[in-house]
Amino acid sequence: MSKFIVRRLLSIIPTLFVIVTLSFFLIRLAPGGPFSREKKIPQEVLQNILKKYNMDQPLINQYFKYMGDILRFDLGPSYTKKDHTVNELIGTAFPVSLHLGAMALGVALFLGISVGIISALNQNKWPDYAAMSVAVLGISIPLFVIGPLLMLVFALKLKWLPTSGWIGSRAGWATVILPTMTLMFPYFAYIARLSRGSIIEVARSDYIRTARAKGLKESVVIWKHILKGALLPVVTYLGPAFSGIVIGSVVVEQIFVVPGIGRIFVQSALNRDYTVIMGDVIVYSIILISANFLVDVLYSLLDPRISYK
Amino acid sequence: MKRVLVALLMVALAATMFVSCAKETAKSVEFIMNNGAEPQTLDPSKISGVPEHKIYMALFEGLVINDPQTSLAKPGIAESWTFSPDNTTITFKLRKSTWSDGTPITAQTVVDSWHRNLNPETGAEYAYMVNMVVKGAEDYNSGTAPKETVGIKAIDDYTFQVELIGPLPYAVDMMAHYAFAILPMHVINKLGDEWVKPGNIVGNGPFTLKEWKPQESLTVVANPKYWDAKSVKLSAITFLPIDDNLTAYNKYKAGEIDWSHGVPLALIDEVKLRPDYQVAPQVGTYYYIFNVTRKPFTDVRVRKALGMALNMSELVDKVTKGGQLATNAMVPAMAGYTPIKGNGYNVEEAKKLLAEAGFPGGVGFPKVTLLYNTSEGHKRIAEWAQENWKKNLGIEVALLNQEWATFLDTRQVSHNFDFTRAGWVGDYLDPNTFLDMFLTGSGLNDGLYSNPKYDELIKKAATMPAGSARMDTLRQAEEIMITQDQAVIPIYHYVEQDLIDLTKWEGWYANPLGSHHWKFIGPKK
Numbered sequence: 001m002s003k004f005i006v007r008r009l010l011s012i013i014p015t016l017f018v019i020v021t022l023s024f025f026l027i028r029l030a031p032g033g034p035f036s037r038e039k040k041i042p043q044e045v046l047q048n049i050l051k052k053y054n055m056d057q058p059l060i061n062q063y064f065k066y067m068g069d070i071l072r073f074d075l076g077p078s079y080t081k082k083d084h085t086v087n088e089l090i091g092t093a094f095p096v097s098l099h100l101g102a103m104a105l106g107v108a109l110f111l112g113i114s115v116g117i118i119s120a121l122n123q124n125k126w127p128d129y130a131a132m133s134v135a136v137l138g139i140s141i142p143l144f145v146i147g148p149l150l151m152l153v154f155a156l157k158l159k160w161l162p163t164s165g166w167i168g169s170r171a172g173w174a175t176v177i178l179p180t181m182t183l184m185f186p187y188f189a190y191i192a193r194l195s196r197g198s199i200i201e202v203a204r205s206d207y208i209r210t211a212r213a214k215g216l217k218e219s220v221v222i223w224k225h226i227l228k229g230a231l232l233p234v235v236t237y238l239g240p241a242f243s244g245i246v247i248g249s250v251v252v253e254q255i256f257v258v259p260g261i262g263r264i265f266v267q268s269a270l271n272r273d274y275t276v277i278m279g280d281v282i283v284y285s286i287i288l289i290s291a292n293f294l295v296d297v298l299y300s301l302l303d304p305r306i307s308y309k
Numbered sequence: 310m311k312r313v314l315v316a317l318l319m320v321a322l323a324a325t326m327f328v329s330c331a332k333e334t335a336k337s338v339e340f341i342m343n344n345g346a347e348p349q350t351l352d353p354s355k356i357s358g359v360p361e362h363k364i365y366m367a368l369f370e371g372l373v374i375n376d377p378q379t380s381l382a383k384p385g386i387a388e389s390w391t392f393s394p395d396n397t398t399i400t401f402k403l404r405k406s407t408w409s410d411g412t413p414i415t416a417q418t419v420v421d422s423w424h425r426n427l428n429p430e431t432g433a434e435y436a437y438m439v440n441m442v443v444k445g446a447e448d449y450n451s452g453t454a455p456k457e458t459v460g461i462k463a464i465d466d467y468t469f470q471v472e473l474i475g476p477l478p479y480a481v482d483m484m485a486h487y488a489f490a491i492l493p494m495h496v497i498n499k500l501g502d503e504w505v506k507p508g509n510i511v512g513n514g515p516f517t518l519k520e521w522k523p524q525e526s527l528t529v530v531a532n533p534k535y536w537d538a539k540s541v542k543l544s545a546i547t548f549l550p551i552d553d554n555l556t557a558y559n560k561y562k563a564g565e566i567d568w569s570h571g572v573p574l575a576l577i578d579e580v581k582l583r584p585d586y587q588v589a590p591q592v593g594t595y596y597y598i599f600n601v602t603r604k605p606f607t608d609v610r611v612r613k614a615l616g617m618a619l620n621m622s623e624l625v626d627k628v629t630k631g632g633q634l635a636t637n638a639m640v641p642a643m644a645g646y647t648p649i650k651g652n653g654y655n656v657e658e659a660k661k662l663l664a665e666a667g668f669p670g671g672v673g674f675p676k677v678t679l680l681y682n683t684s685e686g687h688k689r690i691a692e693w694a695q696e697n698w699k700k701n702l703g704i705e706v707a708l709l710n711q712e713w714a715t716f717l718d719t720r721q722v723s724h725n726f727d728f729t730r731a732g733w734v735g736d737y738l739d740p741n742t743f744l745d746m747f748l749t750g751s752g753l754n755d756g757l758y759s760n761p762k763y764d765e766l767i768k769k770a771a772t773m774p775a776g777s778a779r780m781d782t783l784r785q786a787e788e789i790m791i792t793q794d795q796a797v798i799p800i801y802h803y804v805e806q807d808l809i810d811l812t813k814w815e816g817w818y819a820n821p822l823g824s825h826h827w828k829f830i831g832p833k834k
Binding site: 030032036037038040041042043044045048051052080082084151155156162166168169170171270271 | 349352357429432433434440452505506551552555556559562565712714715716721733753
């Protein structure tokens with residue numbers, strides 16, 4: 001097992017190297033650059049700017065310099081957010097996305113499992129139909145519809161919550177509610193369906209029938225025996241769900257003006273802010289790779305049928 | 310289930326408490342605006358956009374500022390100025406003022422600041438504005454001459470003199486621009502690029518930086534050391550970087566912000582009925598550029614036919630609907646300059662010209678493509694034009710949209726287009742800013758237009774003193790470029806669209822450059 005972990009950890013390095021190299025050259029193939037303007041910058045002025053950022057050098061030299069810099073954990077200066085380095089931009093934005101993602105995932109888990117249990121215990125009765133209808137809606141309605149809809153109802157009509165912003169703004173912690181609710185919705189729906197199916201499956205298995213035959217109280221059967229077995233698939237779903245929820249907050253961050261990494265990513269791609277795009281790509285790659293890695297490890301821990309040698 | 314409900318209720322309750330608490334602590338002199346984007350930088354030498362300009366006006370002040378009503382020069386750090394008799398030298402008399410850390414601002418500070426802006430190593434984008442008017446600036450900025458050759462000097466501590474490249478009457482108005490900023494050189498020399506970080510930054514404007522939370526908000530507070538501190542009416546301004554117009558509009562409607570610049574296009578019918586919707590003509594033009602080196606647009610009759618087949622009044626009434634001003638001229642109306650009439654809307658004449666060019670009823674007209682950058686607004690306008698060309702002239706025009714940076718590359722670098730959308734907003738109030746880009750070989754001449762007579766007139770105007778003779782020369786040039794050659798199809802003049810309740814705030818005026826100086830804005834008494 002430990003050998004497997006070390007091997008998997010080491011394999012991250014070449015994977016990242018390939019991703020960084022490919023991205024470095026691919027983003028420069030896109031037409032335009034960080035200094036494209038409707039009022040085109042005169043040639044002599046542009047030369048001064050390119051020189052300042054070493055962009056007058058041949059591309060291959062820029063590549064080697066960049067690789068040297070990232071080995072020292074220096075992601076370089078931003079070409080459009082000129083007062084900040086990429087390290088600073090990601091350093092302030094990433095914790096925000098992480099915070100939002102963790103809250104959304106926490107709420108999704110809590111609500112998803114609760115609804116899953118209620119549905120499963122009332123299988124094919126009205127609470128089940130109601131909960132599963134909500135779940136289907138949650139999976140099928142895109143975030144850019146849910147977000148403005150919640151904003152319209154809770155901020156503009158009922159005036160319970162601020163429309164947008166983040167914890168540092170005047171409205172404080174109240175700002176986190178709408179983005180969290182929006183972002184968690186599809187994950188909540190998926191977890192509800194997943195736990196419902198898995199509870200029903202486990203409830204029909206032989207060891208549960210045995211437990212009931214032994215005369216155990218129904219609550220003990222549900223909480224101790226059924227849920228323990230039934231939640232395994234939900235736990236394994238956490239890995240991809242976590243990376244998905246952190247990376248997938250791009251839309252929610254745009255709608256609710258959350259100062260996270262998703263907003264930076266969209267802006268940097270449109271502005272051709274090469275160093276920021278690269279920084280984001282690296283962060284996203286690391287999240288994805290580590291989440292997959294954790295899932296593999298979790299599988300082997302939770303499911304005795306799987307072992308890595 | 311009950312527990313879940315109770316939990317949800319508690320969350321909702323807590324949320325309402327947060328909101329009501331926030332309202333109680335709000336002060337009336339704090340002002341919150343949506344600035345539309347995260348500022349790129351606070352360093353005046355490196356900024357290039359409208360959001361940065363708004364923050365610049367709070368933190369810094371140049372020799373002159375834009376008058377909040379006319380946009381013309383008004384005394385700033387300079388209390389007065391005089392032109393030499395031949396209009397090629399301006400002498401500024403500086404007032405006694407200091408930086409927010411108490412260091413005095415002298416004429417030498419101005420000289421050193423302008424040198425920094427022009428220094429090639431600074432890489433200032435807007436250095437070109439200085440290059441356009443100040444003698445010797447371009448040579449120093451392109452690295453071919455030392456800084457001593459730039460025509461600026463400190464006569465004494467409070468007298469600053471600048472030599473112009475010619476008699477340029479609009480030069481003083483231009484100097485309100487951040488390209489001519491005065492910088493805290495004593496801090497910059499000590500800290501280098503770090504000078505602009507919160508905690509280090511020193512300014513001379515009506516406000517100083519309090520806090521900058523990237524992507525979230527930037528807050529400035531009144532600067533007690535500002536020379537005109539008693540006129541400043543706000544105690545703090547918060548700038549929010551909301552780029553989504555709909556979110557910003559919702560925030561405005563919910564009363565969370567006091568001023569929102571820009572409105573959501575999809576809701577324009579609702580927005581324009583609001584009493585707090587402010588719309589003002591801007592010195593800017595929306596137009597289509599022909600690539601005059603490509604058939605069939607090499608033929609002036611074809612270019613004119615396409616222009617005359619469009620009824621711009623219909624466009625602004627039925628499509629854009631935001632109060633834009635329909636036009637057939639490139640240069641908007643400005644003091645001393647009467648706009649030209651252009652070729653106007655005339656379908657019969659358009660059909661005739663197209664037939665003369667060899668395409669009667671549009672028969673045999675090659676397939677041409679209109680390029681625009683991806684946006685709902687540009688798409689609607691392009692579709693309207695496409696439909697009108699088909700209906701009025703019988704020609705098929707294909708539409709092609711490209712994402713912003715790709716679009717700029719196609720239009721400016723490869724020139725690989727038949728005709729394309731463009732927009733130009735003047736940096737100063739003079740027709741020249743709309744005309745000199747069409748000079749033969751100009752880096753901004755994306756349609757590759759060339760007419761020696763036009764070039765001659767524009768160059769002649771640059772050497773003429775201010776007055777009606779110069780304006781007439783510029784007008785003649787525009788007649789050649791638009792009425793005679795139809796190098797571009799002007800469509801409408803931009804308007805500034807803002808949401809601000811002027812029954813609550815005063816000192817905010819709609820003005821041609823959209824330049825709203827903070828020291829004049831305050832709560833209505």
